[in-house]
Amino acid sequence: MAVAATTKTGARPSWPGRRPSVPAWVGTVPFLAYVAIFLLWPTGIVVVDSLKNPNGNWALSNVTKLGDPLVRGYFIGSFKLCLISSLIGAVLGAILAYAVASGNPDGVVRRLYLASSGVLAQFGGVTLAFAFLVLIGPVGLLFHASWYFDFPWGITLIYTYFQIPLMVLVFLPAIDGLKVQWREASENLGASAWQYWRYVGAPLLAPAFLGGALLLFANALSAFATIEAWENQIAYTVPQQISTALSSEVGLSNVNVADLLALGMVILVAIVMTGYALLQRRAARWLR
Amino acid sequence: MAAITSVGETPLAAPAGRPRGMQARRRRRLNLFRYVVFTVFGLFLILPLLAMARFSLEGAKLGTWSLAAWQQIGSYQGSGIPPLVSAIEITLELAVITCVVTLVLLVPTMIWIRLRAQWLARTMEFLCLLPLTIPAIVLVVGLGPIYNRIQHYELSALMLFWVYVILALPYAYRALAAGLSAIDVTTLSEAARSLGASWFTVIVRVIVPNMRQAVLNALLLTWALVLGEFTIAFLLLYSNLQVELYSISRNTPNAGVIFSTSFAALLFAFVLLLILSYAGRRRRGRG
Numbered sequence: 001m002a003v004a005a006t007t008k009t010g011a012r013p014s015w016p017g018r019r020p021s022v023p024a025w026v027g028t029v030p031f032l033a034y035v036a037i038f039l040l041w042p043t044g045i046v047v048v049d050s051l052k053n054p055n056g057n058w059a060l061s062n063v064t065k066l067g068d069p070l071v072r073g074y075f076i077g078s079f080k081l082c083l084i085s086s087l088i089g090a091v092l093g094a095i096l097a098y099a100v101a102s103g104n105p106d107g108v109v110r111r112l113y114l115a116s117s118g119v120l121a122q123f124g125g126v127t128l129a130f131a132f133l134v135l136i137g138p139v140g141l142l143f144h145a146s147w148y149f150d151f152p153w154g155i156t157l158i159y160t161y162f163q164i165p166l167m168v169l170v171f172l173p174a175i176d177g178l179k180v181q182w183r184e185a186s187e188n189l190g191a192s193a194w195q196y197w198r199y200v201g202a203p204l205l206a207p208a209f210l211g212g213a214l215l216l217f218a219n220a221l222s223a224f225a226t227i228e229a230w231e232n233q234i235a236y237t238v239p240q241q242i243s244t245a246l247s248s249e250v251g252l253s254n255v256n257v258a259d260l261l262a263l264g265m266v267i268l269v270a271i272v273m274t275g276y277a278l279l280q281r282r283a284a285r286w287l288r
Numbered sequence: 289m290a291a292i293t294s295v296g297e298t299p300l301a302a303p304a305g306r307p308r309g310m311q312a313r314r315r316r317r318l319n320l321f322r323y324v325v326f327t328v329f330g331l332f333l334i335l336p337l338l339a340m341a342r343f344s345l346e347g348a349k350l351g352t353w354s355l356a357a358w359q360q361i362g363s364y365q366g367s368g369i370p371p372l373v374s375a376i377e378i379t380l381e382l383a384v385i386t387c388v389v390t391l392v393l394l395v396p397t398m399i400w401i402r403l404r405a406q407w408l409a410r411t412m413e414f415l416c417l418l419p420l421t422i423p424a425i426v427l428v429v430g431l432g433p434i435y436n437r438i439q440h441y442e443l444s445a446l447m448l449f450w451v452y453v454i455l456a457l458p459y460a461y462r463a464l465a466a467g468l469s470a471i472d473v474t475t476l477s478e479a480a481r482s483l484g485a486s487w488f489t490v491i492v493r494v495i496v497p498n499m500r501q502a503v504l505n506a507l508l509l510t511w512a513l514v515l516g517e518f519t520i521a522f523l524l525l526y527s528n529l530q531v532e533l534y535s536i537s538r539n540t541p542n543a544g545v546i547f548s549t550s551f552a553a554l555l556f557a558f559v560l561l562l563i564l565s566y567a568g569r570r571r572r573g574r575g
Contacts, residue, residue, distance in 0.1 A: 024404035028412070031397040035415050038454045042430025043422055049430075092329075099325035102318060109326065119554075119561050120333060125518050126530050127550040130537065131336035134343040139542055141339045161336065164329070193314075222423030225518035229534055239425040246429065246523055262426040273421045 046266065050259035062256075066264050075264060078221060078237040081152045085159035086216035092160070093167020093216075094209060100168065101175040114172075117165035124162045129229035132158045151236045155227055162226075163216050170215055174208030174283055211279030218272045221265065238265055337554070344547035357544030361552065364545045366536045372545065375532035378445050382528065383514040386452040387507050390460050393453065395503070396491050398464055402473050416461035419454055424519040427451065435524050445526040448517075455520075456513050460506040467502020471495070508564045512557045529553065 053059045065071060100113050136145040136157075148154045178201065186196045224239040235241045238261050245257040347354035364372040394416075401408050419427075431451055438447050473495060480494045496503065518530035527535070533546045 024400075025408065027400040028397050028405060028408055031393055031412070032415075034393055035454070035457075038431075038434070038450055039415070039418060039422070039427075039457075042427055042434060045430035045433055046426060096325060096329050099322045099329075103322060113326075115562055116333065116558075119512075119558050122512060122516060122557075123554065125516055126534050126537075127340075127516075127554060128336070130533075130546060130550055131340040134542075134547065135336045135339035141342060142335065161333070165333075218421075222425060224423075224425045225522075225530065228518075228522070229537070232538075239423070242425050242429060243523060246432070258429045262429040265423060265426050269421050269423060269426075 043266070046259050046262045049256045050263040052256065054256055062260055063263075065260055071261065071264075074235065074238045074241045074261065075268075077151070078239070081155060081159070081227075081237060082217045082220040084152055085156045085163055085220045086213050088156065089160050089163025089216045090167050090171075090209065090213035093164045093212070094171050094205075096164060097168045097171040097175055101172055105176075113168065117168045119165075121162055121166040121169055124223055125225035126229040128158060128161060129226050132161070132230075149231060151231075151234075155230055155236075158226060158230060159220055159223065163220065166219060167212050167216060170212040171208060174205055178204065207279045208283035211276050211283055214272050214276040214279065218269050218276070221269060221272070337551075340547050340551050343542075344544055344551050346544055357548040358552075360545040361549050364536070364543075366539045369532065369535045369539070370527055372532055372536070372549065375527055375529050376549075378527070379515060379529040381446060382449055382452065383511050385446065385449040386456060386514050387510045389449060389453050390456045390510050391503065391506065394457070394460055394464055394506070395496060398461075398468055399473060399477075399491050399495050402468060403477055413461070413465075416457045418457075420458045424455065424517075425523075427454070428520050428523045431520070431524065445521070445528060448521055448524070448526055448528065451520055452514055452517065455517065456510040459509040459513065463505035463509060464499070464502050467499035467505070470502075471498045505564055508560045512560055515553055515557060 051058060051060055051062055053062075066075075096113070100110050103109055132148075134140060135142050137148050138144060140148075145154070182200055182204075183196060186200055191199070222239070224243065227237060227240060228243065235244050242258050242261045242265075245261065344357045345353050345355065347356070360372075361376075362373050366372075397412070401412055435447070438450070476494050476498065477490045480490045485494065516530065517528065518534065521528040522531045522534065529549075533549060536543055536546050
């Protein structure tokens with residue numbers, strides 16, 4: 001019965017004389033099956049296992065373990081790192097984006113910065129940690145930063161390296177959307193530069209800026225390779241602790257620690273990304 | 289106001305995007321601000337790369353120059369880990385397989401949904417963008433049991449492609465969706481169908497050639513993603529390029545070869561993205 005219903009809406013009534021065709025949704029089965037097996041199933045495993053004991057019984061009380069001081073410590077560490085690195089990244093990225101946007105739209109500088117931003121925003125990971133190690137680490141060529149291995153400042157500096165380009169990519173369209181006419185209109189009405197930014201520019205850019213900052217936050221939250229290559233002895237953040245929990249079952253003995261931490265991360269990222277989507281929609285009003 | 293001021297002037301002046309009434313003093317200040325910003329950020333972004341490049345050319349003694357680390361890329365063998373060159377091979381093979389599977393999975397499905405099952409479009413978009421909100425580190429926790437089963441049949445690290453396709457979905461989807469929305473799929477396919485083409489012919493020989501640029505973008509993004517992947521391979525105990533570099537640095541800190549290989553991989557990615565950026569511009573110029 002369900003098949004009959006979908007056939008009616010999906011298949012087109014034209015093309016007479018062909019044999020009765022299969023329902024249109026059949027063509028999407030390979031894709032849906034693939035996504036179900038390798039995306040939805042693993043996510044389901046994380047959610048289900050986090051609510052079970054290692055011996056397989058349901059234990060919904062596991063969720064309260066997210067408030068355990070030990071577990072909370074990792075979340076606070078992650079939160080600190082993500083907050084600082086996303087704020088610094090967002091502010092500096094916005095400044096750079098403004099400098100790029102105020103130049104020639106077809107100029108070499110803009111093209112160069114955009115192309116590099118595309119690469120460098122993805123350039124997290126092991127390689128980035130190596131690069132900073134030889135720049136300012138114990139063997140640094142530039143100088144030897146005594147705080148290189150301090151949490152969160154050492155790793156924040158490294159994260160900023162990919163946060164700034166990401167912010168440029170996200171924020172540039174918003175700045176490009178600021179119309180010259182708005183500035184001219186406010187000048188005609190006698191506004192100073194400060195008044196223009198305070199009453200016109202900032203309110204227009206605020207949603208895009210906050211949205212960008214949230215995206216940077218989520219980006220830092222899920223980063224693992226960089227911090228693992230920076231310091232693999234001490235776990236400061238949730239991803240590091242998930243990795244430790246996967247390779248050795250220590251810690252809260254009666255809980256699937258890795259699954260529980262992963263569940264906490266999914267919830268956190270979902271909240272942040274929802275905020276991002278809402279702010280993007282708000283920002284998009286001016287980008288036509 | 290821009291319209292009024294530009295009436296008596298050459299029409300070329302208007303689209304330059306510069307406010308005509310800007311006083312020279314403010315423009316000088318803005319230019320000064322721009323040069324300072326570009327210099328500071330440029331230094332911040334380029335110095336780590338230069339340090340890595342310099343370190344990869346370091347000789348046996350500090351301060352000397354040598355190509356040894358670059359020559360080692362093909363022959364480096366750390367103790368207790370597979371040779372570097374095998375990790376590079378595996379990663380390149382993984383990139384090729386992932387690209388092919390991603391395209392084979394996405395392109396026909398997206399065209400099919402566009403033509404025959406519009407009501408699934410939102411679902412498809414949601415599913416494709418979902419990996420952006422599920423961090424790799426979370427995905428890998430749930431993948432453990434699944435990969436246990438896969439390893440019953442096949443132990444090779446090439447099996448990583450199953451999940452790499454998922455990681456590549458958001459990027460490939462957005463690239464392909466942009467290309468697909470720029471052409472009139474319905475008309476093209478109706479014309480082809482009425483001339484007797486099969487669905488296979490419609491997709492492979494009519495629509496795909498019309499979105500060549502989008503397919504190229506999707507390929508390059510997927511390729512770059514696979515070259516840089518660490519988290520999943522590391523936690524599922526497979527060895528790809530990034531895991532190998534990580535292991536070498538744990539065994540032999542500051543081995544020159546990790547810097548030469550990293551730098552080579554980065555240059556490779558940069559060239560790919562530059563190709564992408566320029567190919568895109570030429571296309572726009574013609575249209």
